[in-house]
Amino acid sequence: MLISYAWLGRHIDLDGLDVDEVARLLTLHTAEVEGVERVAPHLDQVIVGYVAAREKHPDADKLNICTVDVGDGEPLQIVCGAPNVDAGQKVAVAKIGTMLPGDFKIKKSKIRGVESRGMICSVKELELGDEHDGIWVLDPEAEIAKPVAAALGMIDWAIEIDNKAITHRPDLWGHRGFARELAAITGRALRPLDLSLPSTGTARSVPVSIESKSCSRYIALEIEGLKPATTPAWMRQLLLAVGQRPIELSVDVSNFVMLDLGQPNHLFDRSKIGSDGIGVRDAREGEKLRTLDGVDRTLSSEDVLITSGDEPIAIGGVMGGEESMVAAGTNAMLLEVASFHPTVIRRTATRLGLRTDASTRFEKTLDPTLPMQAAAHLVRTLSDIVGGLELPSAATDVGDWQDPSSVIELRPDRLRKLLGAPITDDEIRSYLESLGFQVGRVEEFGWLRTHSPTRVAEVGATLGGAAGIAERLAELGRQIDTLSLTPADIAEIRNRLESYGIGVGDLSSMSVSVPSFRATKDITIEVDLIEEVGRLYGLTRIEEQALVVSAKPVARDRRRQMVRAIQDRLAGGARFHEVLTYSFLPEELAQKTGVADEAYVEVVNAVSEGWNRVRRSVAPSLLGLLENNLRHRDDVRLFEVGKGYLPADAEHPGDRGQPRQRHEVALVWGAPKPGKKARFDADRLSALKAVVEDLCGSLGVELTWRAVEDERPAWAHPARRLVGGVEHKKEFTELCFLSSIDPRVARALGVSADVAIGTVSIDALVELPDPGSRYTPLPKFPGIKIDVALAVPEALPAAEVVLAIEAAGKGLVKEIKLFDLYRGEQVGEGRKSLAYHVLLQSQAKTLTDKEAQKFLQRLERGVEKHSGELRRE
Amino acid sequence: MDANFDQLDELREAGLARVHAAADSDALRLVEREFLEKGGVVAALLAEIPKLAPEKRREGGQGANQLKTAIQNAIGEKREALLEASLMVEAGGGSFDPTLPAAPMERGSLHPITQVTREVEEIFQSMGYTVLDGPEVELDFYNFQALNIPADHPAREHQDTFWCDHEQNLVLRTQTSPVQIRAMETLEPPFRVIVPGRVFRNEALDATHEHTFHQVEGLVVGEDINVGQLIGTLKSFLTEVFQKETDVRLRPGFFPFVEPGFEVDIRCPFCDTGCKVCSDTTWVEYCGCGMVHPNVLRAGGIDSERWSAFAFGMGLDRLVMMRNKIDDLRQFMGGDLRFLEQF
Numbered sequence A: 001m002l003i004s005y006a007w008l009g010r011h012i013d014l015d016g017l018d019v020d021e022v023a024r025l026l027t028l029h030t031a032e033v034e035g036v037e038r039v040a041p042h043l044d045q046v047i048v049g050y051v052a053a054r055e056k057h058p059d060a061d062k063l064n065i066c067t068v069d070v071g072d073g074e075p076l077q078i079v080c081g082a083p084n085v086d087a088g089q090k091v092a093v094a095k096i097g098t099m100l101p102g103d104f105k106i107k108k109s110k111i112r113g114v115e116s117r118g119m120i121c122s123v124k125e126l127e128l129g130d131e132h133d134g135i136w137v138l139d140p141e142a143e144i145a146k147p148v149a150a151a152l153g154m155i156d157w158a159i160e161i162d163n164k165a166i167t168h169r170p171d172l173w174g175h176r177g178f179a180r181e182l183a184a185i186t187g188r189a190l191r192p193l194d195l196s197l198p199s200t201g202t203a204r205s206v207p208v209s210i211e212s213k214s215c216s217r218y219i220a221l222e223i224e225g226l227k228p229a230t231t232p233a234w235m236r237q238l239l240l241a242v243g244q245r246p247i248e249l250s251v252d253v254s255n256f257v258m259l260d261l262g263q264p265n266h267l268f269d270r271s272k273i274g275s276d277g278i279g280v281r282d283a284r285e286g287e288k289l290r291t292l293d294g295v296d297r298t299l300s301s302e303d304v305l306i307t308s309g310d311e312p313i314a315i316g317g318v319m320g321g322e323e324s325m326v327a328a329g330t331n332a333m334l335l336e337v338a339s340f341h342p343t344v345i346r347r348t349a350t351r352l353g354l355r356t357d358a359s360t361r362f363e364k365t366l367d368p369t370l371p372m373q374a375a376a377h378l379v380r381t382l383s384d385i386v387g388g389l390e391l392p393s394a395a396t397d398v399g400d401w402q403d404p405s406s407v408i409e410l411r412p413d414r415l416r417k418l419l420g421a422p423i424t425d426d427e428i429r430s431y432l433e434s435l436g437f438q439v440g441r442v443e444e445f446g447w448l449r450t451h452s453p454t455r456v457a458e459v460g461a462t463l464g465g466a467a468g469i470a471e472r473l474a475e476l477g478r479q480i481d482t483l484s485l486t487p488a489d490i491a492e493i494r495n496r497l498e499s500y501g502i503g504v505g506d507l508s509s510m511s512v513s514v515p516s517f518r519a520t521k522d523i524t525i526e527v528d529l530i531e532e533v534g535r536l537y538g539l540t541r542i543e544e545q546a547l548v549v550s551a552k553p554v555a556r557d558r559r560r561q562m563v564r565a566i567q568d569r570l571a572g573g574a575r576f577h578e579v580l581t582y583s584f585l586p587e588e589l590a591q592k593t594g595v596a597d598e599a600y601v602e603v604v605n606a607v608s609e610g611w612n613r614v615r616r617s618v619a620p621s622l623l624g625l626l627e628n629n630l631r632h633r634d635d636v637r638l639f640e641v642g643k644g645y646l647p648a649d650a651e652h653p654g655d656r657g658q659p660r661q662r663h664e665v666a667l668v669w670g671a672p673k674p675g676k677k678a679r680f681d682a683d684r685l686s687a688l689k690a691v692v693e694d695l696c697g698s699l700g701v702e703l704t705w706r707a708v709e710d711e712r713p714a715w716a717h718p719a720r721r722l723v724g725g726v727e728h729k730k731e732f733t734e735l736c737f738l739s740s741i742d743p744r745v746a747r748a749l750g751v752s753a754d755v756a757i758g759t760v761s762i763d764a765l766v767e768l769p770d771p772g773s774r775y776t777p778l779p780k781f782p783g784i785k786i787d788v789a790l791a792v793p794e795a796l797p798a799a800e801v802v803l804a805i806e807a808a809g810k811g812l813v814k815e816i817k818l819f820d821l822y823r824g825e826q827v828g829e830g831r832k833s834l835a836y837h838v839l840l841q842s843q844a845k846t847l848t849d850k851e852a853q854k855f856l857q858r859l860e861r862g863v864e865k866h867s868g869e870l871r872r873e
Numbered sequence B: 001m002d003a004n005f006d007q008l009d010e011l012r013e014a015g016l017a018r019v020h021a022a023a024d025s026d027a028l029r030l031v032e033r034e035f036l037e038k039g040g041v042v043a044a045l046l047a048e049i050p051k052l053a054p055e056k057r058r059e060g061g062q063g064a065n066q067l068k069t070a071i072q073n074a075i076g077e078k079r080e081a082l083l084e085a086s087l088m089v090e091a092g093g094g095s096f097d098p099t100l101p102a103a104p105m106e107r108g109s110l111h112p113i114t115q116v117t118r119e120v121e122e123i124f125q126s127m128g129y130t131v132l133d134g135p136e137v138e139l140d141f142y143n144f145q146a147l148n149i150p151a152d153h154p155a156r157e158h159q160d161t162f163w164c165d166h167e168q169n170l171v172l173r174t175q176t177s178p179v180q181i182r183a184m185e186t187l188e189p190p191f192r193v194i195v196p197g198r199v200f201r202n203e204a205l206d207a208t209h210e211h212t213f214h215q216v217e218g219l220v221v222g223e224d225i226n227v228g229q230l231i232g233t234l235k236s237f238l239t240e241v242f243q244k245e246t247d248v249r250l251r252p253g254f255f256p257f258v259e260p261g262f263e264v265d266i267r268c269p270f271c272d273t274g275c276k277v278c279s280d281t282t283w284v285e286y287c288g289c290g291m292v293h294p295n296v297l298r299a300g301g302i303d304s305e306r307w308s309a310f311a312f313g314m315g316l317d318r319l320v321m322m323r324n325k326i327d328d329l330r331q332f333m334g335g336d337l338r339f340l341e342q343f
């Protein structure tokens, strides 16, 4: 919202307060000023000229050749097409080189053969209004050669206030509110403003009936005898300064009053209102009204309508109708000043896409006592300008509203304690009073009655119940709720309470009356008052204090430690790059990765089309990053620690419908496909498996791998996939899932690399028991290294072979490492050969060749059971 | 060379000259053999000693040994010098080019948001704070109602909320503040916690607006918590983060869940007299904070008469941007390794 510096000057003496200081003070004490801009800065360049002579252009009927005195000796010859230009006028002259709004630079020119050395400006050219039927004729007193701004006193600044900073302050949606703040901040006086309604005639008032719950007050006042007149320059300037286009006098005054006091109001053409007067009712579904901006609006039953008889004439609180609006020449008007329900107005404005100055203000819960003041202000302002106004009948003032003024107890000690600042009682009182609050006498024990049920109960417990306090006070001959205590009484009570061990520091409280303009919603409880005092005292004056740390160590969080370890391991030795991706799974990616049909938590108002889904897993998001990154490098390793969400369902209803959260680390590794002669474990899935084994190993978890049995995400290769987990007492806990990418998904993503994907559940890792120590004593005796090659059927998993080796070792196998996987003629169709380095070692003795031979014999027999054979070279 | 005790000096001079003149280790080896080894000069001298007059034997022995030591030392030094020279030949000869690139050491990287989050966590942990986490898909109750933002409160509009259902029961949390309530529900006061995490606002993307960004929330509940301590806390934190004394300035700010509520400006970390970052004001808007509203404490089951609390919330993306002079916020969530591997 824009506030005019000059406008503030109508309400408070700004002497010695320049606009930057005003902006600074408001920012520090009231609301953030986002910027200060000079109003119409070009008026510093356009100067006052005097048309000394005017003659007709010899070759053009409509052009005039003016001789303009601009005070520097030689008068300028300017060709001007305006019909109203004449000798003897003071005019606004843009000399050669002057920059006018719209980047329009004045140059020397020849018009129909006659030289022109500048321009005589119209109001429109200077962006001071819409009139363009002639040049702007200035006050004859204006001083020649002076910049127009200075000569006419048109120096002003627009102060831009952050709207978000005043959503809770209905009183700040007009200039007087800000002036009141400034007065309180600077200790200056707010200029008095007569807000009493002038006396009215005795004709029958306009009947008003309110049938809508959305309107709590409606004032209707007839105004007659409006003589045609233009809006005075001062008002036009103020309106322009805050970006309000001047229209015509009555509309301008209506706007002026709204911008001055913050109370919207509306003027109807009196002749358009029938004898039934005004009705206020909820609109009927589908009812139509053409608003004064010329747009046909279709209404819903949640909108409130102003009607003449039953005929709609305005959308309450938002905008008037075109049919009934005032225009230049309207001399009998009906003024509406009303109070509307904030939420209703906000909804209507939002639904219609019609946020007006009025609706913006009504949304803020305006002071219901303000309408009558605004009505008076409008009548007085208008009458000051044109004179001779008549108010034929008394104002109709109907509605079910209450003065929201309230009284709040304020405990000064509580205030000092919360702000941490030594503000005295007198200061508190004076700050509050300067803002329009009334501070009652300091009331000892007031707190017992109202504010603090817990505290009363606490004290009561010490004294034998709340009744106990009353009794004690009664002993002194006083009732709690009368409390007409003498200083001597107070001293005695203090002594008594202290003898019960109750601190008496906060026993005194102030009773603060909140004025209606602050009471609608901003100031309702004690801390609201504390804020008022704090900001006037000056937040920058509050001194920093140390917050002592307790010596107790902060409890460690296993999940967080684990996440940190995982990140470090992956970004370290594994050389993965951590990414963060959106929680949204865009439609395109969901389709490409084949997961579009799963059940998702979905936002109903997506940021853009197809961005509704909230991801179930982090993995697809990472797949979405492959293509771009593979364009710049051929080895791409990505991971993200993040959360996915599974919507609540019958089986998992969740807390109040909250979805299940899945905390996981997802990994994606893309690299060139291995060549034909590459080792058996040169593919990405093997490599990623090693990374995950190392990762879990670093957390003390030794993984067991299994084939996937149940259904799995569509991006996973149907055959090349596996789960890892831990086995404890025959119970398998799954921790991770790995797979190669499904080639169809890879194609859809535009990726030709070898890609492996993995997810590791952090939720499951955190649940595992602490692994404890992993130390085993160093070997005391040398071991024997044996290489074995075993030909087995293709279908036999390597894990079975390993079990067979372990079994053959009878506890002596310390290490088994696969070093070759062979398929081909030498082992025959449907078979494979697995070659291992095996280390046999005993903690009790040095092994001999005899033990090695026994191991091989057992192994031979062992693999035979699996139709395998021990290959001897 | 003949061994002659009368020519000890000559022998030494000659030996040292040979050592000195030796061009390579082979030449040096020759001298070594000739003087010091079996059948060499020193050995010959020693063999002569029994033939000397008894009173000269001692002197003769000493002379022979001195000769041996002198030659030995000279050879040692010369050998070092030759080795050094041969190494330098390799360097000076141009086979080693210090500007040739080394085989690159590939590395992974941590996301800059992770790095700054850790830093923030460490600073606050050292100040006695516990780090908490909360759900990103949050109940309206925690995100709004319990934070003193009932249905129809205008503040809801300003937050550009993503709703997860038409009944407005579930939202993508617009702030980390809901964890304040969750903390109050589970912890016994006094306590102090911070909550880093991702939050969501329905805003169109551009260089300075994201619909997904990161915040850290702080909450301190205690018996005599006040605004002065809030200022002190922010100052200590910021001084740590920027590694220089950083002044803060509170001004009124409106957030429904605090009262009084403040906007915090910090003294521009990049200038003393005004720069682009601070729009020449020397102050940079930094975060929001305030004393926790009694309604919020009540919603979290805390007696607002007995306990008071302050809370603050600040953007982590903004912190990274400020410190690294990053001008496009979208890069954080863009997943482009050319950006990420720089951190």
Ligand SMILES: [Zn+2]
Binding pocket: B268, B269, B270, B271, B272, B273, B274, B275, B276, B277, B278, B279, B280, B282
């Ligand atoms: Zn700066």
